[in-house]
Amino acid sequence: MSVMKELFYPFSEAAVKALRAGDTVRISGLVYTGRDRLHKHLAEGGKCPVQLRDGAIFHCGPVTVRDGDGWRVAAAGPTTSIREEPYMASIIGKYGVRVVIGKGGMGKQTLAACREFGCVYLQAVGGAAALLAKRIRRVDGVDFLDEFGATEALWHLTLDGLETVVGMDAHGNSVYDEVRRDSEQRLRELIG
Amino acid sequence: MTNWVDILTELVHRTTSDLPRDAEQALATAASAEAAGSRSAMLLEALAENTRLARAQGSPLCQDTGTLTFFFDVPQGYDTLALENAAKTAVAAATANGWLRKNTIDSLSGRSIDDNVADGAPVCHFEQSDRDDVEVWLLQKGGGSENMSRQYSLPDSAIGAGRDLDGVRKCLLDAVWRTQGFGCAPGVLGVCIGADRAEGFLQAKKQLLRPLDDVSDNPQLAELERRVLAEANSLGIGPMGMGGKTTLLGVKVTSRTRLPASFFVTVAYLCWACRHRGILVDANGEPQDLN
Numbered sequence: 001m002s003v004m005k006e007l008f009y010p011f012s013e014a015a016v017k018a019l020r021a022g023d024t025v026r027i028s029g030l031v032y033t034g035r036d037r038l039h040k041h042l043a044e045g046g047k048c049p050v051q052l053r054d055g056a057i058f059h060c061g062p063v064t065v066r067d068g069d070g071w072r073v074a075a076a077g078p079t080t081s082i083r084e085e086p087y088m089a090s091i092i093g094k095y096g097v098r099v100v101i102g103k104g105g106m107g108k109q110t111l112a113a114c115r116e117f118g119c120v121y122l123q124a125v126g127g128a129a130a131l132l133a134k135r136i137r138r139v140d141g142v143d144f145l146d147e148f149g150a151t152e153a154l155w156h157l158t159l160d161g162l163e164t165v166v167g168m169d170a171h172g173n174s175v176y177d178e179v180r181r182d183s184e185q186r187l188r189e190l191i192g
Numbered sequence: 193m194t195n196w197v198d199i200l201t202e203l204v205h206r207t208t209s210d211l212p213r214d215a216e217q218a219l220a221t222a223a224s225a226e227a228a229g230s231r232s233a234m235l236l237e238a239l240a241e242n243t244r245l246a247r248a249q250g251s252p253l254c255q256d257t258g259t260l261t262f263f264f265d266v267p268q269g270y271d272t273l274a275l276e277n278a279a280k281t282a283v284a285a286a287t288a289n290g291w292l293r294k295n296t297i298d299s300l301s302g303r304s305i306d307d308n309v310a311d312g313a314p315v316c317h318f319e320q321s322d323r324d325d326v327e328v329w330l331l332q333k334g335g336g337s338e339n340m341s342r343q344y345s346l347p348d349s350a351i352g353a354g355r356d357l358d359g360v361r362k363c364l365l366d367a368v369w370r371t372q373g374f375g376c377a378p379g380v381l382g383v384c385i386g387a388d389r390a391e392g393f394l395q396a397k398k399q400l401l402r403p404l405d406d407v408s409d410n411p412q413l414a415e416l417e418r419r420v421l422a423e424a425n426s427l428g429i430g431p432m433g434m435g436g437k438t439t440l441l442g443v444k445v446t447s448r449t450r451l452p453a454s455f456f457v458t459v460a461y462l463c464w465a466c467r468h469r470g471i472l473v474d475a476n477g478e479p480q481d482l483n
């Protein structure tokens with residue numbers, strides 16, 4: 001029986017490199033959300049209001065509600081990561097991002113950047129809104145709220161043991177590629 | 193006098209937060225089939241915990257609260273316009289309560305329609321029945337799963353599918369394979385063989401309302417359902433496409449006539465968050481659970 005690993009912010013290169021594709025991981029601490037607008041903005045050289053080095057980008061558009069002076073997450077879920085494939089590799093390289101969280105995996109360029117710069121891609125549980133809202137301990141802040149809108153904004157979230165699986169590790173391995181290859185072979189057997 | 197707004201608002205609330213027990217049971221069975229501590233077991237257990245949390249809190253199971261489609265079976269002469277208006281009022285109320293996300297975009301302007309109500313939203317279908325009660329089913333289907341629905345036109349040389357049931361089987365396995373990494377597996381296939389394109393999608397979607405243990409009355413279709421379920425699960429795609437024994441929880445197939453020139457196979461894919469609930473409302477306005 002394998003044991004779930006733990007990952008805490010700030011995410012060190014050594015901790016990230018110790019993870020292997022297929023490992024189950026609980027991630028805790030600060031992460032930043034980003035979707036299409038943020039990735040395009042950063043890849044085009046726009047200013048970055050936070051320190052991404054040894055940090056995590058979470059492909060997620062949380063549903064947030066005002067709570068006194070701050071915010072509370074009502075529901076949240078990972079969004080499909082492959083949309084950011086054109087931008088992800090350059091952002092990992094330029095900013096030193098160590099962890100990307102999302103769903104569905106990413107392409108060859110991101111996989112290569114994970115290996116070159118020491119970064120991992122973590123698969124979150126797709127659609128598990130109630131669970132994810134529970135694992136987000138608090139909202140620490142937000143940037144680009146007016147510019148990008150609430151869904152696309154850069155939210156600062158503190159996670160508390162969010163369950164993930166290492167989809168792509170820092171050594172060039174991708175669970176998605178592996179499953180795709182094996183399932184394609186089986187598909188050929190079944191449909192000729 | 194039946195209070196349709198209250199009844200339908202409650203139906204939306206239950207559908208969005210309370211996964212049908214058969215689906216919950218199927219996820220639990222899938223989890224116990226995986227090795228303890230494996231990544232597939234962890235993902236399935238997380239879905240089970242999410243299901244319990246959403247039910248206990250009455251909060252959405254998934255943040256994508258989806259397209260809402262109501263299917264009404266009504267007695268002769270029933271006022272369907274009043275039902276459609278009640279459905280719209282119910283959806284607006286459920287949105288205001290946070291049970292549905294602001295999830296509706298004007299396709300031309302790109303602007304959000306904040307109460308989720310517009311022409312054709314929610315979608316309402318009506319059929320006349322010979323009973324004096326009203327049967328209502330609600331299906332909530334998210335974008336990630338709807339994006340994975342597809343239609344094949346046979347013969348399809350790319351997958352070697354001819355105009356017979358074996359060709360249909362190949363389409364269904366191809367559809368499951370293409371869904372990996374999207375559409376949050378494990379899911380359910382609703383399938384229509386035949387019909388025209390539009391009717392094919394409607395009938396395929398209606399198949400998603402069947403209980404997971406329901407078997408087609410037609411022996412050929414029953415065999416197809418059984419075989420495709422087993423073969424799809426042998427692909428090893430697994431929960432979230434991360435590998436594992438369970439890729440599908442069910443396969444439900446119906447057939448319609450076709451034109452000599454057409455042979456469509458329509459696949460409606462529904463993710464693990466297979467939110468559908470039915471009620472039967474008698475003449476006194478008392479709803480009874482049908483799941």
Ligand code: SF4
Pocket residue numbers: 077126127128254255256258333334335336337374375376463464465
């Ligand atoms: S595919 Fe289903 S579970 Fe996944 S995000 Fe969409 S609606 Fe939610």
